[in-house]
Amino acid sequence: xxxxxxxxxxxxxxxxxxxxxxxxxxxxxxxxxxxxxxxxxxxxxxxxxxxxxxxxxxxxxxxxxxxxxxxxxxxxxxxxxxxxxxxxxxxxxxxxxxxxxxxxxxxxxxxxxxxxxxxxxxxxxxxxxxxxxxxxxxxxxxxxxxxxxxxxxxxxxxxxxxxxxxxxxxxxxxxxxxxxxxxxxxxxxxxxxxxxxxxxxxxxxxxxxxxxxxxxxxxxxxxxxxxxxxxxxxxxxxxxxxxxxxxxxxxxxxxxxxxxxxxxxxxxxxxxxxxxxxxxxxxxxxxxxxxxxxxxxxxxxxxxxxxxxxxxxxxxxxxxxxxxxxxxxxxxxxxxxxxxxxxxxxxxxxxxxxxxxxxxxxxxxxxxxxxxxxxxxxxxxxxxxxxxxxxxxxxxxxxxxxxxxxxxxxxxxxxxxxxxxxxxxxxxxxxxxxxxxxxxxxxxxxxxxxxxxxxxxxxxxxxxxxxxxxxxxxxxxxxxxxxxxxxxxxxxxxxxxxxxxxxxxxxxxxxxxxxxxxxxxxxxxxxxx
Ligand code: GLC
Numbered sequence: 001x002x003x004x005x006x007x008x009x010x011x012x013x014x015x016x017x018x019x020x021x022x023x024x025x026x027x028x029x030x031x032x033x034x035x036x037x038x039x040x041x042x043x044x045x046x047x048x049x050x051x052x053x054x055x056x057x058x059x060x061x062x063x064x065x066x067x068x069x070x071x072x073x074x075x076x077x078x079x080x081x082x083x084x085x086x087x088x089x090x091x092x093x094x095x096x097x098x099x100x101x102x103x104x105x106x107x108x109x110x111x112x113x114x115x116x117x118x119x120x121x122x123x124x125x126x127x128x129x130x131x132x133x134x135x136x137x138x139x140x141x142x143x144x145x146x147x148x149x150x151x152x153x154x155x156x157x158x159x160x161x162x163x164x165x166x167x168x169x170x171x172x173x174x175x176x177x178x179x180x181x182x183x184x185x186x187x188x189x190x191x192x193x194x195x196x197x198x199x200x201x202x203x204x205x206x207x208x209x210x211x212x213x214x215x216x217x218x219x220x221x222x223x224x225x226x227x228x229x230x231x232x233x234x235x236x237x238x239x240x241x242x243x244x245x246x247x248x249x250x251x252x253x254x255x256x257x258x259x260x261x262x263x264x265x266x267x268x269x270x271x272x273x274x275x276x277x278x279x280x281x282x283x284x285x286x287x288x289x290x291x292x293x294x295x296x297x298x299x300x301x302x303x304x305x306x307x308x309x310x311x312x313x314x315x316x317x318x319x320x321x322x323x324x325x326x327x328x329x330x331x332x333x334x335x336x337x338x339x340x341x342x343x344x345x346x347x348x349x350x351x352x353x354x355x356x357x358x359x360x361x362x363x364x365x366x367x368x369x370x371x372x373x374x375x376x377x378x379x380x381x382x383x384x385x386x387x388x389x390x391x392x393x394x395x396x397x398x399x400x401x402x403x404x405x406x407x408x409x410x411x412x413x414x415x416x417x418x419x420x421x422x423x424x425x426x427x428x429x430x431x432x433x434x435x436x437x438x439x440x441x442x443x444x445x446x447x448x449x450x451x452x453x454x455x456x457x458x459x460x461x462x463x464x465x466x467x468x469x470x471x472x473x474x475x476x477x478x479x480x481x482x483x484x485x486x487x488x489x490x491x492x493x494x495x496x497x498x499x500x501x502x503x504x505x506x507x508x509x510x511x512x513x514x515x516x517x518x519x520x521x522x523x524x525x526x527x528x529x
Pocket of ligand 1: 103267
């Protein structure tokens with residue numbers, strides 16, 4: 001593939017914005033679209049090529065935007081459709097593309113489709129959702145449970161049938177066997193694509209088709225992972241159905257019908273062998289698929305390397321991986337992987353930005369923002385509210401962006417933000433921008449390096465033999481990435497070249513003759529002699 005026919009997103013760095021927590025322009029404590037526009041300069045300076053916005057569409061916010069009640073309108077707390085159009089234009093002028101989050105699996109209970117659907121068994125939208133009679137004992141139709149805890153079925157008194165929800169009761173699942181649902185979503189994709197949106201992150205992409213016969217899920221066994229055992233069943237029939245691929249192929253045809261193909265990036269929390277299936281033949285399903293085995297891997301060379309190699313081996317020819325360490329559901333890698341240790345945070349950033357694939361940063365990753373400890377009264381995620389203290393929910397990774405050390409962190413002028421801020425004095429964009437040694441400067445320089453060296457960001461990668469605790473690979477013909485993920489200094493014999501990037505910035509342009517010394521948690525990009 002030459003640079004000219006390569007899709008833009010292969011060499012791109014993507015960046016997830018959680019709009020509620022990015023920048024508040026009108027002092028109501030909630031981030032908004034004008035706030036994003038005001039901070040495009042930061043994203044351009046950082047070198048970001050595309051931003052994915054968590055949902056900005058209308059929602060009663062039972063699940064903070066992931067319960068949509070109008071797929072083609074902007075939620076008032078975020079602004080207007082005009083603001084959104086201004087964002088697309090202003091971002092475009094800075095070379096930044098905008099991706100929407102689309103939630104095809106379910107709607108809000110307040111969506112007019114569901115309001116109609118539940119009104120009678122013969123309603124126009126009845127078949128748009130998954131309705132079924134209870135079984136003879138008056139129990140739910142089958143044993144499916146919600147991934148948010150509790151039964152997956154809720155009895156609706158009006159019509160005496162149950163509706164199915166893979167998440168909250170407030171998020172009824174759509175019936176993707178229904179052609180009108182499919183056609184309607186084609187229209188939603190077109191609505192946003194025609195406004196200049198460069199692609200879509202598809203929410204719970206693996207879940208949208210439910211077994212047509214509503215068969216019971218099989219019980220979990222001792223061999224299953226922790227989560228499966230916790231739910232007591234394997235999600236064989238309420239998710240992960242093979243027929244989902246036909247739907248994704250349909251979306252891809254539509255995405256490719258635009259002169260500049262729209263990117264489809266899927267939320268695909270499935271094992272690596274299944275993940276590969278979501279790329280279809282490498283050209284006809286998702287353009288990128290989030291790799292949850294990687295996100296949840298321990299920050300150790302052997303384990304991470306194994307997952308990356310397994311992924312590379314599993315993907316069909318022509319497919320391209322995506323790498324991410326944080327998002328609004330899975331918390332922040334600076335805490336999860338790096339235990340808030342700056343050296344490890346730097347190492348993890350270098351790792352994300354140097355693997356073969358598209359890195360997707362989450363807002364705050366660039367300054368090493370970690371999870372924020374919250375009090376019970378601060379919690380806003382329905383899962384935290386429901387399961388505290390056993391599970392505090394996802395808010396710790398959703399707190400506002402820390403722009404400066406001012407009161408409100410440069411995020412808001414309001415007395416209160418919707419979630420409390422972390423420690424803005426120690427971690428903020430403004431201070432790190434001034435500091436050549438900061439995490440932010442390293443992140444920016446690594447992104448710039450990718451951009452300068454196309455063969456680095458687009459080239460092949462081959463793992464190299466290394467001592468335990470070290471992970472190294474080639475990028476293209478001229479570079480080697482070497483990461484010491486162990487707590488001991490190592491000496492890598494036979495590794496020679498010029499250090500072009502290093503987590504310890506004072507070592508850049510040092511020349512390694514025939515052996516490379518790496519301190520604990522140190523990583524480099526070497527240019528080969
Ligand atoms: C996805 C979203 C998550 C949401 C869920 C239900 O996993 O990322 O935030 O709660 O879908 O829509």
